[in-house]
Amino acid sequence: MKELKPAILLFIVFTVICGGIYPALVTGIASAIFPKQAGGSFITGASNREIGSRLIGQPFSEAKYFWPRPSATAVFGFNPLASGGSNAGPTNPAFIATVGDRVKALHDAGVTGGVPADLVEASASGLDPHISVEAVHVQIARVARARGMTEEELSKLVAAHTEGRQFGFLGEPRVNVLVLNVKLDSLQ
Amino acid sequence: MNSYELLATVLFFLLLLAMVRPFGSYMARVYQGERTFLSPLLVPCENMLYRFCGVNRDEEMDWKRYAWAMLLCNLVLCAALFAILMLQHLLPLNPQQLPAFTWPLALNTAVSFVTNTNWQAYAGESAASYFTQMAGLGVHNFLSAATGMAIAIALIRGFVRRKTSLLGNFWVDMTRGTLYILLPISLVAALVLVSQGVIQNFSAYKTVPLVQAASYDKPLLDAKGEALMDADGKPVTENVTVREVTIPMGPVASQEAIKELGTNGGGFFNANSSHPFENPTPLSHYLEIMLILLIPFALTRTFGVMVGNPRQGWALLAVMLFLLIASFGVLQGVEANGNPLLTKLGVQGANMEGKELRFSLAGTCLFEVATTGTSCGAVSAMHDSLTPIGGMIPLSLILLGELIPGGVGSGLYTMLAFAVIAVFVSGLMIGRTPEYLGKKIEGREMWMSIVTILTAGIVVLVLSGAAMIAPAAVASMANPGAHGLSEVLYAIASMANSNGSAFAGLNANAGFYNILGALAMLLGRYVPAVAMLAMAGSLAEKKFVPPSLGTLPTDKAPFALWPTLVILIVGALTFFPALSLGPIVEHVTMLGGN
Numbered sequence: 001m002k003e004l005k006p007a008i009l010l011f012i013v014f015t016v017i018c019g020g021i022y023p024a025l026v027t028g029i030a031s032a033i034f035p036k037q038a039g040g041s042f043i044t045g046a047s048n049r050e051i052g053s054r055l056i057g058q059p060f061s062e063a064k065y066f067w068p069r070p071s072a073t074a075v076f077g078f079n080p081l082a083s084g085g086s087n088a089g090p091t092n093p094a095f096i097a098t099v100g101d102r103v104k105a106l107h108d109a110g111v112t113g114g115v116p117a118d119l120v121e122a123s124a125s126g127l128d129p130h131i132s133v134e135a136v137h138v139q140i141a142r143v144a145r146a147r148g149m150t151e152e153e154l155s156k157l158v159a160a161h162t163e164g165r166q167f168g169f170l171g172e173p174r175v176n177v178l179v180l181n182v183k184l185d186s187l188q
Numbered sequence: 189m190n191s192y193e194l195l196a197t198v199l200f201f202l203l204l205l206a207m208v209r210p211f212g213s214y215m216a217r218v219y220q221g222e223r224t225f226l227s228p229l230l231v232p233c234e235n236m237l238y239r240f241c242g243v244n245r246d247e248e249m250d251w252k253r254y255a256w257a258m259l260l261c262n263l264v265l266c267a268a269l270f271a272i273l274m275l276q277h278l279l280p281l282n283p284q285q286l287p288a289f290t291w292p293l294a295l296n297t298a299v300s301f302v303t304n305t306n307w308q309a310y311a312g313e314s315a316a317s318y319f320t321q322m323a324g325l326g327v328h329n330f331l332s333a334a335t336g337m338a339i340a341i342a343l344i345r346g347f348v349r350r351k352t353s354l355l356g357n358f359w360v361d362m363t364r365g366t367l368y369i370l371l372p373i374s375l376v377a378a379l380v381l382v383s384q385g386v387i388q389n390f391s392a393y394k395t396v397p398l399v400q401a402a403s404y405d406k407p408l409l410d411a412k413g414e415a416l417m418d419a420d421g422k423p424v425t426e427n428v429t430v431r432e433v434t435i436p437m438g439p440v441a442s443q444e445a446i447k448e449l450g451t452n453g454g455g456f457f458n459a460n461s462s463h464p465f466e467n468p469t470p471l472s473h474y475l476e477i478m479l480i481l482l483i484p485f486a487l488t489r490t491f492g493v494m495v496g497n498p499r500q501g502w503a504l505l506a507v508m509l510f511l512l513i514a515s516f517g518v519l520q521g522v523e524a525n526g527n528p529l530l531t532k533l534g535v536q537g538a539n540m541e542g543k544e545l546r547f548s549l550a551g552t553c554l555f556e557v558a559t560t561g562t563s564c565g566a567v568s569a570m571h572d573s574l575t576p577i578g579g580m581i582p583l584s585l586i587l588l589g590e591l592i593p594g595g596v597g598s599g600l601y602t603m604l605a606f607a608v609i610a611v612f613v614s615g616l617m618i619g620r621t622p623e624y625l626g627k628k629i630e631g632r633e634m635w636m637s638i639v640t641i642l643t644a645g646i647v648v649l650v651l652s653g654a655a656m657i658a659p660a661a662v663a664s665m666a667n668p669g670a671h672g673l674s675e676v677l678y679a680i681a682s683m684a685n686s687n688g689s690a691f692a693g694l695n696a697n698a699g700f701y702n703i704l705g706a707l708a709m710l711l712g713r714y715v716p717a718v719a720m721l722a723m724a725g726s727l728a729e730k731k732f733v734p735p736s737l738g739t740l741p742t743d744k745a746p747f748a749l750w751p752t753l754v755i756l757i758v759g760a761l762t763f764f765p766a767l768s769l770g771p772i773v774e775h776v777t778m779l780g781g782n
Contacts, residue, residue, distance in 0.1 A: 003257045006359050007264045011331075016270075018330040022371060023442040026428045028373035029439065030382040038388040040437060040465070042396075052396045055385055055464035056435055059402040059713065064244065069545070070466065076428075077402040080435045081314055081393075081461035085542040085570035087693030089671035090527050091778050095541075100533050119536035122463030124570045134537075153240035169192045172471025172548045175483050181399060183750075 045182060056177050057129035063109070066131070066139050066144035067120055068177040072103060073098070073126035085124045111138045113166050130174035133162060147184065157183065189302065189520055193477075193550035200474055201513075202553070204481055208392055211482065212489020218368040219341045219361060220494070230367050230595075232551030237363060246352035254342055255718050257358040258335060262302050262714075265331055270298040278298070282317035284592075285393035291315050292702040300704040301325050303713035304332035306454030306565055306688035307705060313436040313457050318642030322463040325454055326443050331376075333483075334365040334448030338358040338603050339717050340487060344494045346724030347508055347625045348437040350732050355724055369483070370450060377479055384475075385468030387725035388441040390575040393780030395434045403429045440465055448479035449597040453565030453688045458563025458700070459567040462544050463557070471570060471737060473547045473555065480558045480566070484593035487600045502602050506748040508593035511755070513563050515592070519552040519581040520573075523677040528779060539578070560585040565688030572667070572675065576778055580771035582689065583678050587648065587767075589641055590685045598686065598713075601720045603687060603751075605637040610751040611742060626732045636723035640716040645762045647684040647708050652677050652766065654704070661700045666693025670777065674770035679705070684712035 030038040045051040052058055059066050059078045071077035072086035088095035102120040116134040136158050144154045161180045165171050189197070217224050238245050248259065256567025273294035283324065289297065291312050300307040306329075310316065316325065338361035345355050382388050405425035408416040417725035419567050427494070440456045446455055446464050457463040467473055485505060524538045529745055547555070547568055555568040559666045571582050585592055591602040598633065612629050615622030622629040655661035655676045665672035675691040682689055683705045733739075741747065 003253075003260050004264075006241045006243050007261045009629055010243075010261070010359060011264050011361065012239065013237055014331060015323055015327050017364070018446075019327040021299050022375065023388075023439045024364065025321045026378045026382070026442040027439060029379060029434075030388040033379075034382045034550055037385045038382050038441075039419065040387050041385050041468075042394075042395065042436065048392070050396055051399060053435055054462075055468050057464075058398055058400070058433075060400050062397070065400060066670060069604070075406070076402060076430050078402070078568065079190055080433055082311070083313065083457045083463050084311070084692070085459070085462070086572060087666055087691070088541060088571040088673075089572060089573050089667035089693070089774070090539065090541070091529065091669065091671060091774055092667045094651070096529050096533075099535065099541075101529055103533050113525070114534050116538040117535050120535055121530075121539070121541040121543075121592040123455075124538075124544050125236075125459035125464060125543045127459070127462060128546075132545060142739065157274070165192060166470045169195050170474065170548075171546050171551065174545050178399065184602065185399070 003149050006173040043179065043182065051182065052178060054176060054179055055129060056127050060177065060181060063142055065181045066136060066143055066175075066177050069120070069128050069131055070120065071126040072122040078127060080127060083125050083127055085126060086122045086142070107140070110142050129176050129178055131177055133175065136175045147188065189524070189550050193515060193548055195490055196474070197550055197554060200477070201496050203288060204478060204485060205399045207482060208486045208489050209226070211658045212486035213488040213493050215369060215486060216493040218364050219490070221364075224368060226368055226372060228746055234363060234367060236776065238360075239419060241359065243357070247640065249341070250353040250358055251355055251721045252359050252426065254355050255721045258339065258717065258721070259714065261358070262335060265328060266298050266302040268326060269301060269324050270294050271296055272320055276317055276320050279319045281319035281322070281390065284317070286315060286317050292699055293697055294734065296702040296706045298707050299468050300688065300725055301328035301452070301454060302332055302564060302681075303686055303709045304336055304452055305683060305686040305709045305713070306452045306597070307690070307696070307709065308454055308688065311458035312455055316437050318438055321443055322439055323703040326446065329443070329446040329450045329452040329454070330370050331362070333395045333446075334362045335371060337365045337369070337483070337487070338362055339412050339720060340597035340600040343604060343720050343724040345493050346497055346727035349728045350730070353723070353725060354727050354730070366778070367740070369445060372447055373479075374442070374445040377449065377475065378441040380475060381441045381444055383470055384472040385439040386444055386472060387465050388439055389437055389438060390439060391437040393434045395432050397432045401431045403427055416608050420461060420687055422636060430691050444476070445479065447566060448476045448564065449483065451480060451484065451562045451564040452539060453559060455529070456565060461566045462515060462570070465736050467568060470548065470551060473551055476566070477555050477558045478569075480562050480564045481593065483596045484562050484599045488593070492598060497596070499742060500625065502744050503748045504600075504607065505593075506745075507603050507752050507755070508591070508603070510752060511592040512557060514555045515561065516554055517559055519578050522575050522578045523553060524549060525575070527778070529781070532781075539575050540574075542573030544568065548572065556582055559689060560687060561592040561594075563590040563598060563686040563688070565682065567689050569691060570692060571678070576671075576771045576775035579674060579691065580767060583674065583681060583771065584759070584767070586681045586685050586687045587645070587763045588716065588755055589644060590687065591755070595686055596743070598716070601639060602716065604717075605640040606718065606751050606755055607742070608633055608637045609641070611740065612738055613754065614750055619721070623733055623739055624697070624742060626734065627727050628733055632726045633723050635721040639719040641662055641758060643715040644684040644712045648677070649683045649766065650678045650685070651704055651708055651761070655680065655700065660698060662693040664698050664701065666695070670770055671776040677766055677770055680708055684708040686713050
């Protein structure tokens with residue numbers, strides 16, 4: 001039992017170092033040099049009120065808004081307190097039927113032809129704020145009609161809100177649905 | 189894979205390989221007690237710490253004492269974490285006033301974090317307070333990783349030393365691994381992650397209004413808490429409007445860095461590394477993959493340096509790298525093809541269910557093979573929703589025993605067990621005396637290696653079999669048919685091999701999985717660990733046999749191929765029947781259009 005003393009004391013010392021000093025140090029430095037990111041990248045709307053984080057998607061279903069990816073979070077979609085995916089297996093009949101319903105809903109909303117996968121398949125976190133460039137394009141006609149804009153005007157706005165690959169080669173080009181919709185609201 | 193994805197993948201591996209040499213040599217200096225550029229800062233801290241804890245840094249231990257210290261240390265850690273989880277509601281830094289864990293869940297979680305598994309049968313944002321995350325789970329992320337590395341280093345010393353029973357001092361190895369390796373890298377990596385948008389604060393959760401109110405149908409419950417049905421037997425629902433949502437906060441970046449670096453994998457949030465607050469950009473994504481792979485790959489260099497022949501380390505690295513890249517290629521290929529059942533409905537593109545858009549498909553697939561090739565288990569996509577063959581890749585990487593390149597430390601010692609077996613078998617085949625690194629491989633070494641590589645396999649097959657006849661275990665499946673078997677097989681494989689990722693549809697917070705899972709994690713971690721320390725003790729006592737004409741060279745390319753085959757053959761013989769009933773049947777069904 002000679003080793004019991006170092007076992008207990010080392011545990012205490014490392015709890016202080018790794019569980020106290022280390023996270024406190026990271027928090028201190030982070031809030032000094034990256035205060036906005038450390039706080040959650042919140043965006044503000046009218047009268048400087050916080051209207052959400054640019055990293056956390058929100059649900060949209062009205063015709064005048066661009067629609068995000070489906071979300072499988074518990075109770076209601078895009079619930080930030082219940083992050084997670086559907087965990088549906090690829091051959092699960094209920095899952096195939098759900099995707100079929102989503103494809104039909106898009107066709108009913110005026111989308112013709114093939115449907116981009118990201119617009120009918122749920123994200124991993126259930127909070128994915130982005131959709132692909134293709135998924136934005138199939139929605140431009142609908143949003144333009146609902147807002148009384150021309151498709152050219154809207155396409156320009158979308159292009160200005162398209163994030164390219166990071167450093168020109170990492171990741172996918174994408175559009176932040178929340179940021180774009182907030183911008184659309186602010187124009188009218 | 190488009191050209192951007194190819195470029196990113198190639199650059200990633202070049203950068204990783206470029207870091208193996210300097211970083212692996214640095215780790216060798218750390219464990220050999222030599223000066224490093226951090227010594228002026230850390231030596232005083234280290235000395236103070238040894239004095240406080242009553243550790244004599246020059247007092248070395250034989251294998252039994254080393255193993256005893258390791259087990260005792262882990263027992264103390266496990267008991268302390270169990271206590272924190274059971275008392276969470278009384279402890280500070282709990283702005284959401286989260287309640288205590290139930291005891292089976294607390295037991296499972298405590299064992300899970302102490303064994304470097306980080307299997308999570310709870311959802312972080314709704315179950316764990318900031319205190320639990322930092323002072324409980326975060327501390328174990330450091331110490332379970334340091335434990336794994338210490339065991340690997342003791343095994344290397346067994347190969348290096350001659351005619352001695354001493355393998356080093358466990359407390360010193362733990363301390364130096366944490367102070368010189370894990371803490372400095374975590375600190376820098378955490379800050380880079382914050383720059384990308386990973387949060388780091390102690391605020392209470394924030395409530396924000398939705399831009400567009402949403403609504404959903406909420407099932408009504410009767411007085412007994414069961415779903416209320418109408419006359420037609422359909423559930424009665426009420427339409428509820430959601431006008432605001434609550435966004436969780438917390439000290440995430442500090443946890444995220446060590447969770448990847450220590451190949452722990454326990455997410456701050458339920459969605460783990462797919463959550464935008466854990467992994468907001470492609471850069472943070474590739475950085476996290478780098479952190480996962482860095483120590484396991486660099487330890488092969490540490491091994492090469494310490495045994496005095498870096499080529500021995502490169503041979504092991506070649507085996508790991510080859511199997512990892514091959515797995516990545518298959519996963520990327522099948523996921524890019526999409527799901528034929530959905531293609532028929534008019535869906536275009538890769539299989540995106542359970543994936544995040546920003547990471548790109550190749551980036552996502554690289555993360556998933558890295559996290560299951562090591563014993564990390566963090567996920568940036570939901571493995572349950574991969575295509576059948578796609579899902580079989582992470583499952584197989586786990587089943588092969590976590591050595592491609594494996595967890596921090598545990599990967600190296602499992603790989604060395606396979607190398608010992610490969611040397612022995614080839615020695616028998618070509619009539620040479622089996623020697624590895626100048627040490628004769630005899631009965632005791634073979635026994636310990638076999639115990640190391642077969643323990644997890646036996647636990648997986650026995651417990652999966654038990655799960656199939658336990659109604660409670662079967663009821664936890666989320667998907668019907670062959671996929672349900674894959675979920676159970678994955679869960680038990682993940683726990684027995686210290687991985688911690690899941691086919692997460694399975695409801696794991698059930699008595700069966702909590703308690704038998706804890707058993708699987710304990711056996712899967714400590715039986716091989718003690719067996720490898722026993723082998724280290726036996727090797728250290730042997731004399732050095734200088735290489736002769738009769739010695740099989742183990743630092744040449746042909747030898748690298750041989751352990752690769754041994755790994756694949758042992759894996760296939762053990763698990764092919766189970767895999768053919770799960771993912772392979774499902775793949776055939778999917779192609780058949782059902």
